[in-house]
Amino acid sequence: MxxxxxxxxxxxxxxxxxxxxxxxxxxxxRGIALQLIRNGSRGMxxxxxxxxxxxxxVRHGFGPLEPGDVAGLFDAPQSHPKAIGxxxxxxxxxxxxxLTFARVGVIDPLSLEDYEAHGGLxxxxxxxxxxxxxxxxxVTQSGLRGRGGAxxxxxIKWQTVAKAVADQKYIVCNADEGDSATxxxxxxxxxxxFTLIExxxxxxxxxxxxxxxxxxxxxxxxxxxxxxxxxxxxEAAGLLGDDILGSGHSFRLEQRxxxxxYVCGEExxxxxxxxxxxxxxxxxxxxxxxxxxxGRPTVINNVISLATVPVIFAEGAAHYRDFGIGxxxxxxPLQLAGNVKYGGLYETAFGLTLEQIIRDIGGGTxxxxxxxxVQAGGPxxxxxxxxxxxxxxxxxEFAGAGGLIGHAGLTVVDxxxxxxxxxxxxxxxxxxxxxxxxxxxxxxxxxxxxxxxxIGRGDAAALPLLESLCSTMKSGSLCALGGxxxxxVMSALTHFPQDFSVKEQEDA
Numbered sequence: 205m206x207x208x209x210x211x212x213x214x215x216x217x218x219x220x221x222x223x224x225x226x227x228x229x230x231x232x233x234r235g236i237a238l239q240l241i242r243n244g245s246r247g248m249x250x251x252x253x254x255x256x257x258x259x260x261x262v263r264h265g266f267g268p269l270e271p272g273d274v275a276g277l278f279d280a281p282q283s284h285p286k287a288i289g290x291x292x293x294x295x296x297x298x299x300x301x302x303l304t305f306a307r308v309g310v311i312d313p314l315s316l317e318d319y320e321a322h323g324g325l326x327x328x329x330x331x332x333x334x335x336x337x338x339x340x341x342x343v344t345q346s347g348l349r350g351r352g353g354a355x356x357x358x359x360i361k362w363q364t365v366a367k368a369v370a371d372q373k374y375i376v377c378n379a380d381e382g383d384s385a386t387x388x389x390x391x392x393x394x395x396x397x398f399t400l401i402e403x404x405x406x407x408x409x410x411x412x413x414x415x416x417x418x419x420x421x422x423x424x425x426x427x428x429x430x431x432x433x434x435x436x437x438x439e440a441a442g443l444l445g446d447d448i449l450g451s452g453h454s455f456r457l458e459q460r461x462x463x464x465x466y467v468c469g470e471e472x473x474x475x476x477x478x479x480x481x482x483x484x485x486x487x488x489x490x491x492x493x494x495x496x497x498x499g500r501p502t503v504i505n506n507v508i509s510l511a512t513v514p515v516i517f518a519e520g521a522a523h524y525r526d527f528g529i530g531x532x533x534x535x536x537p538l539q540l541a542g543n544v545k546y547g548g549l550y551e552t553a554f555g556l557t558l559e560q561i562i563r564d565i566g567g568g569t570x571x572x573x574x575x576x577x578v579q580a581g582g583p584x585x586x587x588x589x590x591x592x593x594x595x596x597x598x599x600x601e602f603a604g605a606g607g608l609i610g611h612a613g614l615t616v617v618d619x620x621x622x623x624x625x626x627x628x629x630x631x632x633x634x635x636x637x638x639x640x641x642x643x644x645x646x647x648x649x650x651x652x653x654x655x656x657x658x659i660g661r662g663d664a665a666a667l668p669l670l671e672s673l674c675s676t677m678k679s680g681s682l683c684a685l686g687g688x689x690x691x692x693v694m695s696a697l698t699h700f701p702q703d704f705s706v707k708e709q710e711d712a
Contacts, residue, residue: 205231205238207277208256208263210309212245212394213426214387214548218268220253226274227255234278244395246309247549248296256291257281265291296546296565301527303535304512305551308395314433316441319398327517328443331406332451339410340366343513345521347533351388352378352469352506353581353610353684355532355599361503364493366411368501373413375404376497376504378474379420379427382466383582385541385613389507391549393420393427396511397434401457403510405448406517407503408455416457417497419474422464431459466637470683471504473639484639485683506611508537528554532598540566542579542615559593562616573618577699579626581610583633584688586695587623606695608688623696623703628656630692634685645686648677652693659704667704670697 209215209224224240231238246265248254254267257277265288266277276284288294302308311318319325331339344359365373377400381389393400404416420427435457438444446454465483467473472486475497496502512534516524525533532554538561540547545567562568562578569575577587586607588595595605602609617626631652638645652673658666674690681687697704 205236205278206241206258207238208241208243208258209253210245210395211242211313211426211430212252213390213424214245214249215253216426218252219270222271223253223255223269223274226271227277230274230278236278241312243311244308244313245391245549246291246297247305247391247551248294248546249548250546251288254288254291263291264289265294296548296550299565300551301535301553302551303515303524303527304399304508305392305396305537305549306515307399308391311396313395313397313430314437316398316437319396323518324398324514325402325443327514328402328406329449330517331409332449332453336366336410336412339406339517342517342521343410346516346524347521347528347531348509348512348516348524349532349599350506351508351512351536351611353608355609358505358509361493361505362407362411364491365413365501365503368494370501372415372498372500373411374497374500374502375407375411375413375416375510376471376474376478376502377404377416377418377507377510378469378471378504379418379424379507380462380469380474381421381424381507381611382469383584383611383613385579385615386539386582386611387541387613388537388539388549388611390424390427392507392511393424394430397431398438399514400431400507400511401434401438401443403513404457405443405453405455406513407505407510409453411501411503413501413503414454414456416455417478418457418459419468419478420459420461422461428459428461435459465639466633467639467683467685470685473683474504475502482639485641487682529596529598530554530600532600536597536609536612538565538597539611539613540616541613543569543571543618543621544614544616545570554598555596557594557596558588561597561614562593566614566616569616569618571618571620573620576617576619576621577623578617579615579692580613581608581688581691582613583630584684584691585610585613586691587626587699588695589699591699606698607691623700624656624660627693627696627704628653628660630689631656634689638685642681642683642686644677644680645683645689648673648680648686649689652677652689 251267253269256263266286348358349355468483473483477483538550634649640646678690
């Protein structure tokens with residue numbers, strides 16, 4: 205009997221480890237040989253823990269499971285009340301274009317044999333047979349852009365590091381996933397860690413870097429455990445070290461764990477933390493591509509950016525570039541959270557409208573009330589009202605509407621949400637998480653909370669102060685934390701002025 209049960213944090217938080225113990229105990233009681241594989245999550249968070257029972261070679265899903273549901277899997281799985289049928293026929297799964305996440309939820313995350321059987325290492329083997337210039341051209345032609353927030357072209361960043369002259373170069377993976385409504389990095393690292401390792405090796409081959417670091421959040425214990433073990437197994441298999449797969453190329457990789465500071469998601473703060481310094485923002489120039497980790501040329505990319513590289517090399521730049529719209533090429537892992545009926549991760553090509561994403565894929569709100577708005581890009585992203593739900597999901601399209609894609613986290617709220625409170629949260633979040641480097645961020649966020657509270661008490665004189673304060677923060681901060689805090693505040697004020705109405709606050 206073969207059953208797949210996620211080790212992913214979605215499932216673990218919902219009791220998957222207890223379900224695993226119950227499955228083993230039930231199988232032992234019945235004298236049944238059980239093969240229990242702890243896979244990654246399929247991304248259907250509302251169904252976790254989602255167990256998959258292999259029946260005649262087809263994986264059938266059951267979820268969300270509780271310990272009392274386990275016996276039924278052994279008795280009559282076809283009539284089980286939690287049965288959802290063949291998992292890959294489920295509409296949420298079947299409608300996706302899975303490239304980066306093709307193996308997540310499918311394979312045993314720590315089995316290199318399973319990884320290779322599902323296409324793993326084919327990209328690396330191709331890269332090993334290419335010149336450095338050819339590798340750089342492949343990434344550039346794919347149209348891949350940074351998936352961590354800024355959307356900077358990956359190929360240009362790699363070319364800059366490749367052309368730099370230095371005795372040592374580095375590849376740094378930014379896995380400090382701190383935005384609300386984002387979990388793609390975590391899911392990828394828990395469910396398919398070898399694809400990140402493969403992507404970092406290819407980055408090293410392409411740029412001449414021989415050392416790599418993964419900077420992971422301390423809040424991700426499952427990631428830390430899985431990645432450490434994956435690195436150990438990759439070293440044992442000859443994927444890491446002084447002679448990668450007998451090619452003569454050298455690349456060594458370590459995972460480092462941060463202390464949980466949000467600002468360390470900013471690349472220069474991350475570099476400081478890696479060097480053992482306080483996590484504060486560095487002024488630019490110099491750019492990290494020229495003077496990064498320990499003053500050496502450094503590629504810093506997000507998890508999803510690096511994990512997508514093996515797909516590009518396995519299938520070719522043109523294959524990847526064929527997905528998407530405009531300058532937003534390839535696929536994007538949408539992360540649906542907040543008050544949404546079907547929350548989770550959905551990978552698809554750029555170009556779907558917010559209407560399609562929130563209503564058709566997400567199913568609207570979990571409360572059943574009308575959708576009021578969606579915040580895209582984490583706690584510093586703009587709020588989009590339903591009147592803007594026609595906008596396609598793309599970098600330039602969102603920027604043109606006063607927002608940003610960021611890490612593609614989407615937080616849905618219903619019509620009972622007060623946007624004044626959401627604006628206050630943005631300021632409060634920045635006040636707590638500021639590294640203190642920039643005066644507009646350090647002081648402006650604190651003043652912002654005070655101004656919002658004045659509006660909430662019915663002080664009409666505070667309204668004009670809000671715009672002035674946001675303008676100062678946007679222009680005077682060195683990093684995204686202070687610079688982007690005005691986005692959620694001003695978008696909330698622009699699209700939902702009634703929530704900022706002094707009269708309404710007085711009446712309330």
